[in-house]
Amino acid sequence: MTLKEQPQENPGRHRAKNLKNILFVIGVSGTGKSTIGQLLAEKLDLPFFDGDDFHTEANIEKMSNKIPLTDEDRYEWLITLNRLAVSNQETGSVIVCSALKESYRILLAKKIEEKVVWISLESSFELLLERLHKRKGHFMPAELLRSQLDTFEPPIGAIKISIEPSPQEIIDHIIKEYRQLEDE
Structure with a gap:
């Protein structure tokens, strides 16, 4: 199945109440996903996974040679990250990756839509x-x-935050918004 064949429904923003959530920290390169993800995982006492660690050698070589990845290049990587998320649904986790398109986010959340933030x-x-x-x-x-x-493609229903504040201020803002999800 290709990314274009994925069902086009939005996983949206889900309640965090009584769930061991999978928190995906997303954004383009340079937003500080790894730094923020690690700090967030520490604060919430959750396992941390950096999506960059799961890229194939072929994908890394393409990017290193300034060649943008295609949907097809990303497909197996996204499947791998989805499997990682599914395998951590009992404990929750923080996973960082670009998740640039809505179709990518749908694939990442497959089988665990209600647990994804x-x-x-x-x-x-x-x-x-x-x-x-x-x-x-x-x-x-x-x-x-x-x-x-x-x-x-800007995500619908995400906790959105500017990277201009300090990492600690960003974490405080994320935690505040995340706690509000628990109260909904």
């Missing part, structure tokens, strides 16, 4: 580019930022 890190192009130019040792080059932004 989306957290979208957002920023201006200028700030992202500045951060990417400062980043060392990552396979994703700054030259692919425009491609990611062009592909990005």
Whole structure:
């Protein structure tokens, strides 16, 4: 099955009450997903997984060579992350990945839709580019930022937060919004 064949229903924003949630921290490259995801996992005492660690060598090579990934390139990676999420549904977890399109998010949430909480890190192009130019040792080059932004479909029902505040302020904001989900 291809990404285009996935059912087109939105997993949306789900209540957190009495659930061991899978928190997906999403956004384009340079938003600080790994940093925020690790801090959030520590704060909530949940396992943390960085989606970048699950890319195939072929995908890493493409990105390293400044070649944007296609839907087909991402498909197996998304399936792997979905399996990871499903296997952690009893304990909950924090998983960071770009999840640029709604069809990707639907695939990531398959079989666990009611347990997924989306957290979208957002920023201006200028700030992202500045951060990417400062980043060392990552396979994703700054030259692919425009491609990611062009592909990005803003998530419906996500906790959305700017990356301009400090990481601790971002975590505090996410925790506040997440707790509100528990109270709904």
